[in-house]
Amino acid sequence: MTKPVLIVGGGPAGLSAAQALAAAGQKVEIVEKEDQLGGAPILSGYAKLVPSGEWAKDAIGGMVSRVEGEKLVTVHKGVTVKKFSGEPGAFAAELSDGKKIDAAATILATGFTHFDSINKPEWGFGTYPDVVTTTQVEQMLSSGAGVKCPSDGREPERVAILLCVGSRDRQIGRTWCSKICCTVSANIAMEIRESLPNCNVYIYYMDIRTFGLYEDNYYWDSQEKFKVKYIKARIAEVTSDGKRLIVKGEDTLVKRPITIPFDMVVHAVGMDPNVDNMTLSAIFDVKLHHHGYIDKASTYASMSGTSRPGVFVAGAATGPETIDDSIAQGQAAAMAALAVARPALEAAE
Ligand SMILES: Cc1cc2nc3c(=O)[nH]c(=O)nc-3n(C[C@H](O)[C@H](O)[C@H](O)COP(=O)(O)OP(=O)(O)OC[C@H]3O[C@@H](n4cnc5c(N)ncnc54)[C@H](O)[C@@H]3O)c2cc1C
Numbered sequence: 001m002t003k004p005v006l007i008v009g010g011g012p013a014g015l016s017a018a019q020a021l022a023a024a025g026q027k028v029e030i031v032e033k034e035d036q037l038g039g040a041p042i043l044s045g046y047a048k049l050v051p052s053g054e055w056a057k058d059a060i061g062g063m064v065s066r067v068e069g070e071k072l073v074t075v076h077k078g079v080t081v082k083k084f085s086g087e088p089g090a091f092a093a094e095l096s097d098g099k100k101i102d103a104a105a106t107i108l109a110t111g112f113t114h115f116d117s118i119n120k121p122e123w124g125f126g127t128y129p130d131v132v133t134t135t136q137v138e139q140m141l142s143s144g145a146g147v148k149c150p151s152d153g154r155e156p157e158r159v160a161i162l163l164c165v166g167s168r169d170r171q172i173g174r175t176w177c178s179k180i181c182c183t184v185s186a187n188i189a190m191e192i193r194e195s196l197p198n199c200n201v202y203i204y205y206m207d208i209r210t211f212g213l214y215e216d217n218y219y220w221d222s223q224e225k226f227k228v229k230y231i232k233a234r235i236a237e238v239t240s241d242g243k244r245l246i247v248k249g250e251d252t253l254v255k256r257p258i259t260i261p262f263d264m265v266v267h268a269v270g271m272d273p274n275v276d277n278m279t280l281s282a283i284f285d286v287k288l289h290h291h292g293y294i295d296k297a298s299t300y301a302s303m304s305g306t307s308r309p310g311v312f313v314a315g316a317a318t319g320p321e322t323i324d325d326s327i328a329q330g331q332a333a334a335m336a337a338l339a340v341a342r343p344a345l346e347a348a349e
């Protein structure tokens, strides 16, 4: 039988690649560094996903169970690839637990790292406990605990969501747009309004990028059906008067300074390159994009190729991506990997 395809990373992209390869009768070995598959939506405890409205634990949890139930898929959890050598059709990988895997092709589906808001200290994260991130609010919603101020457990009456935290920010070297955080923030704002009808929710933005079909269900519905208020502003700092958080900045439509009190401030954090990318680049000998994501060899010829033949890439490892695009890229990478693995099969027969 042909050698397996090695998939590094078991998030939505890696899971979809594994599922597609198994459906084509191809053996797969997944190497996931955490003790659980599912990637960011499971590991970070996301709540209801956009655009489906399905709970992450059901939607992505379903992908995990399907892959874990596949006879052709072997999963290695809590390990990483330490050494990697060879050529298309004949790669050899050594894992951190000493296991060795011979693989026909490899897919890097190693995803992203959430921006750490500590790197934006003027916006209060790490100083004031009621300044939180979108991932923390996702966890409050998905755990059933409800949205509460971490400082004293009270339900907030006024929440500010600050967009583009760790994205589109030249001061901290992150010029990219993280694509999904406007839509995720509108979704979170609606969920807060639904669970706490007396809570006023404000979204502070530079531009709103609820792209494509998300405009109706998120941008307009959040305002018209859920009374979420949008303020175009440049935020200077988040401080406290001892009782409430104070958001200071400039309303850029009327060009006037604003100083507004809130109970909770939410950072809509962006998608940084995976902190492991330098190591992955060295081990797999693949080039990185100048922002630190894994570079794609070509945009149109084969969207999954890296600088190394036989090593493919999919999902947020390549840059900020949505879940559905990561899944599509996982399937595309599976097809590309299969084209390398199949000649090996034919040669073996
Ligand atoms: C707050 C927030 C909310 C979001 N909500 C949505 C939403 O509702 N809908 C939507 O479409 N998108 C959403 N996204 C985007 C979504 O998280 C990504 O599209 C998706 O997680 C990308 O999947 P992936 O498999 O490429 O990467 P990941 O989900 O990051 O998975 C990568 C996997 O690889 C593993 N890994 C990493 N490095 C290594 C290594 N060196 N060795 C082995 N394994 C490794 C990781 O542990 C992880 O399991 C959101 C993003 C944020 C920041």
Ligand code: SF4
Binding pocket: 163, 164, 165, 167, 168, 176, 177, 178, 179, 180, 181, 182, 183, 207, 208, 209, 268, 270
């Ligand atoms: S999607 Fe919206 S919040 Fe996210 S970086 Fe782009 S503009 Fe900013």
